[in-house]
Amino acid sequence: MATQEEIFKKVQSTLVDALGVDEEQVEPGSTLQGDLEAESIDFLDIVFRLERNFGITIPRGELFPENLTSDASMIADGKLTVKGIEELKSRMPYADMTEFAKNPVVDNIGDLYTVDMLVKYVADKLASK
Numbered sequence: 001m002a003t004q005e006e007i008f009k010k011v012q013s014t015l016v017d018a019l020g021v022d023e024e025q026v027e028p029g030s031t032l033q034g035d036l037e038a039e040s041i042d043f044l045d046i047v048f049r050l051e052r053n054f055g056i057t058i059p060r061g062e063l064f065p066e067n068l069t070s071d072a073s074m075i076a077d078g079k080l081t082v083k084g085i086e087e088l089k090s091r092m093p094y095a096d097m098t099e100f101a102k103n104p105v106v107d108n109i110g111d112l113y114t115v116d117m118l119v120k121y122v123a124d125k126l127a128s129k
Helices: 004-019 040-054 082-091 098-102 106-112 115-127
Strands: none
Touching: 004 040, 004 115, 040 115, 098 106
């Protein structure tokens, strides 16, 4: 079983390859979109590389949830409702929702996609293998 540090190093290497960023930029708290400038197409590449590099399968929409904002009961005035936050928590149990939940603006959901979230997700996938 890989340690958290080993998983982090491999995730870091994966993101360096996928996004063309420097290793020093990829820290646990780095956000994929804000800090590492990942675009939507990059998420597909990241999933593919994580699957290959770790020998895991990542079902579509599991790591990066889709269609969350299409349900009107989950959004009000550009923010997630209580129901929306609960749904997001259930779909993204690896993400730290602490700060986001204080001001759950839909446009800030991307801030939940951090390097640390990827490490936790991969660790859980490897543990369940």
